[in-house]
Amino acid sequence: MRIERIELRLLRLPLVRFFETSFGRIDDRSVLLVTVEDDGAIGIGECVADAHPYYSAETTRTAWHIIADFIAPLVLGREFPHPQAIHPFLQVVRGHNMAKAAVEMAAWDLFARAAGIPLSHALGGTRQAIESGVSIGIQPSLEGLAERVQVELEAGYRRVKIKIKPGWDLSAVTMIRSRFGGVPLMVDANGAYRLADAGQLQALDEFDLLMIEQPLDYDDIRDHARLQSRLRTPICLDESLHTVRDAEEAIELDACRVINVKPGRIGGHAQSIELHDLAARHGIPVWHGGMLETGIGRAHNIHLSTLPNFTLPGDVAASRRYYAPDLIEPEIVVSREGTIAVPTGPGIGVHVVQQRVNDATIECLEKRV
Ligand code: OSB
Numbered sequence: 001m002r003i004e005r006i007e008l009r010l011l012r013l014p015l016v017r018f019f020e021t022s023f024g025r026i027d028d029r030s031v032l033l034v035t036v037e038d039d040g041a042i043g044i045g046e047c048v049a050d051a052h053p054y055y056s057a058e059t060t061r062t063a064w065h066i067i068a069d070f071i072a073p074l075v076l077g078r079e080f081p082h083p084q085a086i087h088p089f090l091q092v093v094r095g096h097n098m099a100k101a102a103v104e105m106a107a108w109d110l111f112a113r114a115a116g117i118p119l120s121h122a123l124g125g126t127r128q129a130i131e132s133g134v135s136i137g138i139q140p141s142l143e144g145l146a147e148r149v150q151v152e153l154e155a156g157y158r159r160v161k162i163k164i165k166p167g168w169d170l171s172a173v174t175m176i177r178s179r180f181g182g183v184p185l186m187v188d189a190n191g192a193y194r195l196a197d198a199g200q201l202q203a204l205d206e207f208d209l210l211m212i213e214q215p216l217d218y219d220d221i222r223d224h225a226r227l228q229s230r231l232r233t234p235i236c237l238d239e240s241l242h243t244v245r246d247a248e249e250a251i252e253l254d255a256c257r258v259i260n261v262k263p264g265r266i267g268g269h270a271q272s273i274e275l276h277d278l279a280a281r282h283g284i285p286v287w288h289g290g291m292l293e294t295g296i297g298r299a300h301n302i303h304l305s306t307l308p309n310f311t312l313p314g315d316v317a318a319s320r321r322y323y324a325p326d327l328i329e330p331e332i333v334v335s336r337e338g339t340i341a342v343p344t345g346p347g348i349g350v351h352v353v354q355q356r357v358n359d360a361t362i363e364c365l366e367k368r369v
């Protein structure tokens with residue numbers, strides 16, 4: 001494959017409902033779409049950075065800069081035998097995984113489309129449907145949280161994750177266990193605690209949670225290992241794992257017993273496959289995280305989730321929870337059984353509604369060989 005054209009589009013899309021985590025609340029999403037083209041064939045990827053640097057150091061603006069000024073000049077006009085060859089080639093640029101992933105994932109879509117196969121097959125996936133869970137943000141009240149949980153369980157989702165922070169943790173989990181019994185439940189702190197809070201986190205041990213996601217700092221592994229030794233509940237790492245090597249270190253130190261895979265965080269599909277395989281070799285289950293993606297990034301996530309070690313329901317849910325309308329047609333839906341069907345067409349296998357993309361576009365840039 002030889003990428004002859006790269007198009008960047010910055011969009012702003014209102015969320016159906018605000019989303020609040022320990023690092024803040026958002027009402028809309030800044031989205032960077034990357035299209036790559038080779039001889040009239042195209043592929044599309046979505047950068048998962050947001051307008052702010054609160055989940056990760058990257059933002060849509062830093063990703064724009066890195067892609068336009070560094071990644072595009074590196075890849076334009078160069079022959080790649082396979083999309084797997086792209087990430088190693090981009091290693092000259094340090095960090096900026098979300099920027100790298102957006103381009104790399106677009107190239108995987110292009111590759112699969114050109115081969116006439118679904119992206120899931122190109123990635124080595126086998127499932128025809130994936131199990132879906134929901135991530136529920138911090139709510140204004142416990143009553144409001146109970147309503148959200150009720151709605152999502154009625155929609156069929158297989159597990160509930162709630163966002164927590166100091167002051168919105170024990171009370172929320174206690175309420176859910178008393179109102180909804182043994183529903184598969186987990187919590188995500190997005191780095192809101194310190195090791196000194198171990199006692200507060202130990203109090204969660206009695207609630208039989210599937211896992212506690214990213215309790216400590218975004219770049220920490222050592223303290224997670226110390227915390228895990230004091231907790232019965234498995235720790236799952238999200239923010240702390242920026243590379244496959246981070247994951248090797250975390251596994252070696254027993255800093256996590258579950259891993260959240262997000263291709264944007266780790267540099268793309270090829271790195272995600274490596275991370276998935278590493279975890280499998282160590283008997284560590286993985287699940288697919290979410291970054292409030294539009295249908296484009298969501299479709300990529302669905303395809304990646306078809307690999308065999310994605311044994312836990314992910315944060316990959318239906319379009320209608322995020323955008324109405326989504327950028328794709330038909331939208332992604334969840335079945336009554338809490339599963340999402342994997343698109344069967346070539347590449348990501350969803351139709352992008354160009355008019356909706358155009359209407360939401362703030363800025364557009366094209367680079368050619
Ligand atoms: O930590 O998993 C996270 C959303 C934005 C940034 C970080 C996270 C999340 C979610 C939402 O939990 C998952 C989703 O529904 O897409």
Ligand code: MG
Pocket residue numbers: 188190213214238239260289
């Ligand atoms: Mg998380």
